[in-house]
Amino acid sequence: MQRTVEPAPDSPIGLGLEVRGDGLTVVVADAAGRIYARSAVATLSHVRRPELVLDELADMAQAVIREIRRLGLPLLGATVAVADELGWIEREVRATLQARLPLPIAVDSSGALGALGELSSALGARVPDCAYISGGREVTAHVIADGQVQADHVHGVTLAALGHVCVDHRGRWCVCGRRGCLQEYVQRASLLRDAGLAGGDVLDLLEYARAGEPRALAALADCGRWLGIALAGVVNLIAPPALVLGGDFATFAPWIVPAIGDELEGRVLGSDQRWPTVVVSRLGEDAAVVGAALASVAGATR
């Protein structure tokens, strides 16, 4: 277990757990999103049996809980961030983990908890009114309004389906059975393939981009353009004051933000006052698991 800071004795702390398609992470964080302990493994959750993945996650969480209790600190609860791409049923995840862990367990989607992490963590973007868009193995998007992450099931605007907004009606086939969905152009697998790095990972693409490799740069510029086309639609519809980029979109911001800006400039109606600020997250891939820990603290202290 990696411990980054010593907890102050009176800090309420909560447990955050995350299941992504390619890994598991457990953190302990306080109400400001400061991480006190972190444990992570890479594993192909999307092709493994859920009960085995959750068993491994429970083992990781138990080790962290033992360590925190050894320090004499009370943990308020645990929240599990589950990637939408897995298609797992939240109540089953909750029941499985509740049987293994001695804390109240809540479950939510990684996208929503990532938005919460960005909103509330000291390291997050902390923009109270924005559209938050995160890239990676999947594309997630949420509206944050008046300092609240807008839940998918509540009336109001959500961006939950942004990854399946059509940006090219004769374009690539999507897993949803339709053509030209945004995610087929900007999710990690597409980016790597377009850059000639199929089978590689984010660090490979980062290395090629930093070296100025033309195909990598072209793939990232294209990603920015497709994203900009979709986001211009979002701005024309709901005019968020800011667009917060997270996950891979934050990692590759130096190469994709200029193209996003060009598309916004060309496509957003009205004066330049409607053009939103583009903010790059500093939380990186921990946004959802930190958001999960924050949700545990907030849920227990509410």
Ligand SMILES: [Zn+2]
């Ligand atoms: Zn689709």
